[in-house]
Amino acid sequence: MLKYVRTNLFLFLLTGALILTLSCHHTTQKAEEPGAVKTPVTIVPVEFKSVTSTVGLSAVATFMNKSIIRVTTTGTIEKILVSPGEFITTGQLLFTIRTREAMALNKTVQADTSLNFKGLINITSHKEGVINSISYQKGDFVQEGNELAVVSEQSSLVFILAVPFEIEKYIERNRICNILLPDNRQIRGIITGKLPEMDIQSQTIRYVVKPSTTDRLPGNMIATIKLVKSTNEKASVLPKQAVLGNETQTEFWVMKLLNDSTAVKIIVSKGFENNEEVEITEPKFLPSDRFILTGNYGLPDTSRITVRKE
Secondary structure, eight states: OHHHHHHHHHHHHHHHHHHHHHHHHHHHHHHTOGGGOOEEEEEEEOEEEEEEEEEEEEEEEEESOEEEEEOSSSEEEEEEOOOTTOEEOTTOEEEEEEEHHHHHHHHHTTTOGGGOOOOEEEEEOSSOEEEEEEOOOTTOEEOTTOEEEEEEEGGGEEEEEEEEGGGGGGSGGGSEEEEEOTTSOEEEEEEEEEOSSOOTTTOEEEEEEEEOOOSOOOTTOEEEEEEEEEEEEEEEEEEGGGOEEOTTSOOEEEEEEEETTEEEEEEEEEEEEOSSEEEEEESOOOTTOEEEEESOTTOOSSEEEEEOOO
16 A cells, blocks of 8 residues: 555656756747847937037028228219129228310310329228229219229128017027028127017018128128027937938937837937937936837837847
8 A cells, every 4th residue: 555655646646747947948949039129229328418409590691781982073984993792801092083174184285294283182991891882984984973893891791580470589699609601610709789660471570680700701691590498417318310200200209228128119309400310309228227229110019139249
């Protein structure tokens, strides 16, 4: 009888061990099924830094003041010493006029060279600038008060900034601004005032921006002025590659790691962004949080991943 009990007990233990072995083998096989393939990814932490949200607006260079060079006496133009587009300085000789009296006297006493009367009047500039136009040619007869030339005063060059009405509220914090020229140079500017009327076509308010530079800039140059809308001293920032969106760009998300082998989809709200970075305004992340940088495209929620070493 005792022998029979021992035999049954042995068979029972043997059967239990066999079942346990088969169960463990089945679990191992299930974990290694092809459906559980892990996606190789690279990861990046969230970065906390100061970011500034800006809006770029067009500004056109223009000369606010134009001087008119006028004839001071009646006569003929003897010399024209400048040409349109030429930069002139204060006191520079521009024109020479032979007076009407000199012309008449020289015709009367042509035989007597000792009585030759030149009667030349010099016309000089009063301010530095650029010759915008010249109204007469050499040899033309002009009368006192006629317009000889128009000079665009260099010191009066400003940029006219077109500001949509809805963002005029940002002007006060941007009195000192940066002007981005077409050649990517940046110069400082000061918003000194605004024009009394809106532009009828674009319905924008026009502000006057005075550039703080000694460079001779041309009129009608189109530049860009960036107005600061807001500044966040400790913003959560991720590389743009880590933030995904739907086709209509109405929903955005990131793939956040739960552990070294699992990533979940987190819906986020964006703030400031540029070509490289995106500010995440919601939800709030921790410095220890990790996000998928590459390999995240097309991953579903709760994906199996493996972190690839760079």
